[in-house]
Amino acid sequence: MIGHAGRLAVDPLGFLEQQRAVGAVVRLRLVGRDCFLINSAEAATQVLVAQQDRFDKGGPFMEAARQLVGNGVITCGAEDHRVQRAEMQPAFSRGRVAAYSEVMRACAEEATASWKAGRPVDVGKEMYRLAALAVARTLVSAPAGRQAASVMAEALPQLLRGLLRRMLIPAAWVHRVPTPANQRFDAARARLDAAIAEVVAQYRRQERDRPDLLSRIMAGEEGGGRRPDDAEVRDQVMSVLAAGVETTASLLAWSFQLLARHPEVRNRLWEEVDGALGRRPVTFDDLPALPFTKRLLTEVLRLYPPTWLLSRVAVRDAEICGHPLPKGADVLISPYALQRDPDVFPHPGRLDPDRWLPERLTTAQRRSFLAFGAGRRRCMGEFYGMTETTLALATIARSWHLRPTRPEPARPVPRFLLVPARQPLVPHRRGDRR
Numbered sequence: 001m002i003g004h005a006g007r008l009a010v011d012p013l014g015f016l017e018q019q020r021a022v023g024a025v026v027r028l029r030l031v032g033r034d035c036f037l038i039n040s041a042e043a044a045t046q047v048l049v050a051q052q053d054r055f056d057k058g059g060p061f062m063e064a065a066r067q068l069v070g071n072g073v074i075t076c077g078a079e080d081h082r083v084q085r086a087e088m089q090p091a092f093s094r095g096r097v098a099a100y101s102e103v104m105r106a107c108a109e110e111a112t113a114s115w116k117a118g119r120p121v122d123v124g125k126e127m128y129r130l131a132a133l134a135v136a137r138t139l140v141s142a143p144a145g146r147q148a149a150s151v152m153a154e155a156l157p158q159l160l161r162g163l164l165r166r167m168l169i170p171a172a173w174v175h176r177v178p179t180p181a182n183q184r185f186d187a188a189r190a191r192l193d194a195a196i197a198e199v200v201a202q203y204r205r206q207e208r209d210r211p212d213l214l215s216r217i218m219a220g221e222e223g224g225g226r227r228p229d230d231a232e233v234r235d236q237v238m239s240v241l242a243a244g245v246e247t248t249a250s251l252l253a254w255s256f257q258l259l260a261r262h263p264e265v266r267n268r269l270w271e272e273v274d275g276a277l278g279r280r281p282v283t284f285d286d287l288p289a290l291p292f293t294k295r296l297l298t299e300v301l302r303l304y305p306p307t308w309l310l311s312r313v314a315v316r317d318a319e320i321c322g323h324p325l326p327k328g329a330d331v332l333i334s335p336y337a338l339q340r341d342p343d344v345f346p347h348p349g350r351l352d353p354d355r356w357l358p359e360r361l362t363t364a365q366r367r368s369f370l371a372f373g374a375g376r377r378r379c380m381g382e383f384y385g386m387t388e389t390t391l392a393l394a395t396i397a398r399s400w401h402l403r404p405t406r407p408e409p410a411r412p413v414p415r416f417l418l419v420p421a422r423q424p425l426v427p428h429r430r431g432d433r434r
């Protein structure tokens, strides 16, 4: 009855990688639903870009996500998306991100202010705190925004585990049974809902006082005068927190886990950061002088894309690489599996930032790199996220050197997003080589 769901639940990453050899499009059976897994960059480009009018947000992954973020910009259908994206896009422009950059850098300094040399830190948690602070200060700046980000930090692991179960077992009744796991999920969601309701209420009370994304949306400035109701605003706050915090936190946590085990890569990062900055703090204008840092972050995203699975539903009959996909079919695309295709990325498990050097970059690599998605639904926060993580990496690398506590590398944990298993690292002051 459960079809492939069992194997997908037990070892999703291994299962998806195995399927790559089966064909460009593979039909899976997930608890009574047919689902098509897309296994080649060409087929993924067809779904996400060339034939994007035939595919909308949907499928088990999105249905699960809607239980958390409702009908916000990440999950909404094509019709609502046009309006919602236009409302939010200006907040992610180059100029706006440049204006946020000083706050982003300050967040990295603040997040590491309590580190003590030699005392292990839970780097996943620390990076989450940094990312939550940055989004709360730049995009959702009401005092309750920070509170909502910290409630989300506490509730998210529970919610993400629950969403993964809902995605793999897409049968609503299973999740209504009052099991301890379902009760924990419902309680975590209720806590988060209450925190977000307070954000919305604060914005309603003083919406004109803040120059950030949500006050503008609420005041109707970005949407040509359209003022969304509380439910729409709630979904948008939830979407920005869900899209903008765990993704960058995961990217930074993976970066430090990998740097701790690759001294040759870490030395090149130090060389670049020290050469570009000397003793002064990093600014937005330094970004062009940090190309290795950018390649490193891109390579980390290739190895461990936080959004390891994308999902769509066919809204019209389609044909992808010779395979008919009927209207209503669920479609899954795994950036994780495509970005580890050895035909496109030789030695795919190796951390090699230089594979992104312009002279080594191939069209196949570019097409297979789907960490930010593609087409109309491509990540809106890509520039924001890359700026935040570059500034954070440069700020932390100037002062700190993080060493592993265990011999084995951190294991990837595919929750709703892909995160490293908890593994503390030990910070040491740069220059202190003990």
Ligand code: HEM
Binding pocket: 073, 074, 075, 085, 135, 139, 239, 240, 243, 244, 245, 247, 248, 251, 301, 305, 306, 307, 310, 311, 370, 371, 372, 373, 374, 376, 377, 378, 379, 380, 381, 382, 384, 385, 386
């Ligand atoms: C390393 C960091 C990030 C990664 C890897 C990432 C990845 C993605 C991916 C893969 C999608 C497309 C999902 C799909 O097609 O189903 C997406 C969408 C989105 N992301 Fe990001 N993201 C990151 C950072 C951010 C940040 C920092 C923000 C905002 C603060 C953000 C906001 C969004 C939004 C609003 C969408 C929905 C776009 C739409 O449907 O039009 N992301 N992201």
